[in-house]
Amino acid sequence: MAAGAATALAGAGWALWAALALKRAGNRLAPLAAPQRLVDDGPYRYGRHPLYLGVVLMLAGLAVALAAPVVGALAVVFAASAQLLWIPAEEAQLRARFGGWYSDYMQDVRAWL
Numbered sequence: 001m002a003a004g005a006a007t008a009l010a011g012a013g014w015a016l017w018a019a020l021a022l023k024r025a026g027n028r029l030a031p032l033a034a035p036q037r038l039v040d041d042g043p044y045r046y047g048r049h050p051l052y053l054g055v056v057l058m059l060a061g062l063a064v065a066l067a068a069p070v071v072g073a074l075a076v077v078f079a080a081s082a083q084l085l086w087i088p089a090e091e092a093q094l095r096a097r098f099g100g101w102y103s104d105y106m107q108d109v110r111a112w113l
Contacts, residue, residue: 003065004060004066008062021044022039032093035097049082052078063075
C-alpha cells in the first residue's frame, strides 16, 4: 500500500510541476489549446508529455494502494488513449506552430521519459 501511495503522490507532483511549467510560459492547460510558447524546461527537459506521465503514475499508484484492478485498467486505457489519440494531435499542432524548433526538441527528448 505504501509503495502505491508513494507512486500516486509522485505522479501527482510530476503532473503539477508540468502544469505549472506550462502556465508559467503562458500556455493554457486545455487539450489542444494553441500553445503560446514551446516549453522545454522543468519536467519537459526529461519527457515531452509529463502531464500524461504524471496522470498514469498517479492512477497506477492508486491501483496498487487501493488494490483496485479497475483503476489499473483505467491507467492502461488512459496511457493508450494519450499515445494513440492525443499525443499525435498535439505533436502535429506543435510542429505546425514551432517548426524545426519542435522537431529538434523531439529528437533530443523522449516522448514519455
